[in-house]
Amino acid sequence: MLKFRELLVQSLLNDKDEGEEIEDEQDVPIPRKNAKSTHIMKKFEGNARQNRKRCISCYDKLQKEKGTKEARAKTKRVMTYCDECDNKPAMCLECFNEKHPSKYF
Known part of the structure; x- marks a missing residue:
């Protein structure tokens, strides 16, 4: 859920490159x-x-x-x-x- 929210915020702020694909949730460590x-x-x-x-x-x-x-x-x-x-x-x-x-x- 946290990763989804982070990705949503990044997409809303346009911090990501347009061509960059969303990584699989299992491959991305969740920072604490x-x-x-x-x-x-x-x-x-x-x-x-x-x-x-x-x-x-x-x-x-x-x-x-x-x-x-x-x-x-x-x-x-x-x-x-x-x-x-x-x-x-x-x-x-x-x-x-x-x-x-x-x-x-």
Whole structure:
């Protein structure tokens, strides 16, 4: 999608030569200005009752403050996770934004 937008902007600004052909999307590397911007929040598939998990960051914070038992009882249960992180940890929106700050927001 990003490559399409870049090509569209280039064509509108006439930065490209008239005879130049559009390259195949698979052959063109997508430039990333910030490595943290590659992280994407996704939603677990299926039934919410079966797929909700504890937000890993909220759980860690509560566990350090109040202990494991309290953390298990009070941690937010979410259906979202970071697709790019190892082990695809479940995260609420607030924790996702803390761990992966965006330069755009």
